[in-house]
Amino acid sequence: MRAHVRWLAVACVALACVAMGAHAGKVYRWVDKNGVVHYGDRPPPDAKLEGQQVRVIPVRAEPGAMARLRLEREEGMSLAFADNAIAGPVEVLLKFTKSVNTRGEPELPARATVPANGSVLLARLMPVRAGAGEFGLAMEVVPGDPRATPDDIVYGLPIPREKLRVEQGFNGRFSHTDTQNQYAIDFRAAQGTPVLAARAGTVMQVESDFDKAGLDLEKYGGRANYVRVLHDDGTMALYAHLREEGVLVRVGQRVRTGQRIGLSGNTGFTSGPHLHFAVQVNRGMKLVSIPFRMTGVTDRP
Incomplete structure (x- = not known):
């Protein structure tokens, strides 16, 4: 997300604001x-x-933004805030895309961790000297607290045991080759199979309005119906490729291990119906998957 501001004079500031995308299906x-x-x-x-x-x-649905960049006017400067729109922490990185006679306190780029549904002042932006100036801003957002320390626990099964069948595991060559998915597991699951919480936590994000699937990575790689659950140690479980309207929980809801949270489907970048499960953390403004142990699937990372 970006914002552009022109200094009209030292004490006269034009404001800009990046609004969250609409989300209705x-x-x-x-x-x-x-x-x-x-x-x-x-x-x-x-x-x-x-x-x-x-x-x-x-109605065509677009995913909602995780965070919003907000600028407020104060005498002689602009205040840049990050407003977190989800039920879990995010890390943001604010940087200049353009800077003419403008400086930031602290200097940009600047990082901050924003708590669930909270706001953080990222920087004060002001002229370097009297006269005209202009600046542009961009803010990157990654879910999760970079200070998360994973507990060594054994996860439960995310689908009923009688339906258990692993199609792709850690380092799978088909689609588990990037850092976000390296340590993911794909379970074969006919559409409508119950998806269960593998660990207790708080529902951080959901997406349930997408209805398309295919092997076009550019077209479908960034979209799928999913539930993201935040655990008490700061790790996050991702349950992806749920069917349209297949989310059974709401953002901010506390779920227990084994609770039904969704229905499997075939949405996003996929060759067929399945459940994609991964445990992720934020490391240096980058979402990465981590090894985990799961009953009946893997006894050790």
Whole structure:
């Protein structure tokens, strides 16, 4: 995300703000018992009781931003804040994309860890000297606290034991070759198979409105329905490729080991229905997967 500001004078600052992307997947249309047409982002709770006919209108959905760059005016300067929009910590990196007669306190690039749903002042931006100036900003965001220290525990199974079948493990050559997925496990799972929390934690992020799949990495590599769960040690479990509307938990919800959190599917970069499971941490503004132990799958990393 980027913001551009021009200094009009030393004490007169133009402000810019990068807003979060909209996130809506469906619009519901229904006619009530009086013949009045209604539209909403969720179906009416009394639709069955009143015999209302509800029609679903698909809408292209884009994932919501994890954090928002916000600029506020203060005499002679601008204050750059990071607003965290998810139920878990994120690390942000603020940097100049352009800087004319402008400096930051602290100097940019600047990093900060922003707590769940919290805000942090990243830098004060001000002219170096009297006169016109201009600057542009970009903010990178990575989920997770870089100080996380993983506990040595054994994870439960993310799908029912009777359906257990591993298709790709650690360092799998098909798609487990990058740092985010190196230590992931893919479980074969027919669409609609229950997905279970392999460890207790807090639901940090969800995506449930995507309905496409394929082997075009550029087109589908960055999209899939998923649940990200934050554990007490700061690690994060990723449950990916869930089916459309296959998320059964909400952001901020506390889940227990073995609790049903979703339904498997075939969304994103995939050759067929399966569940992609990984344990990840943030290391140096980079999301990386880490080895883990799981009952009945791997006894040691």
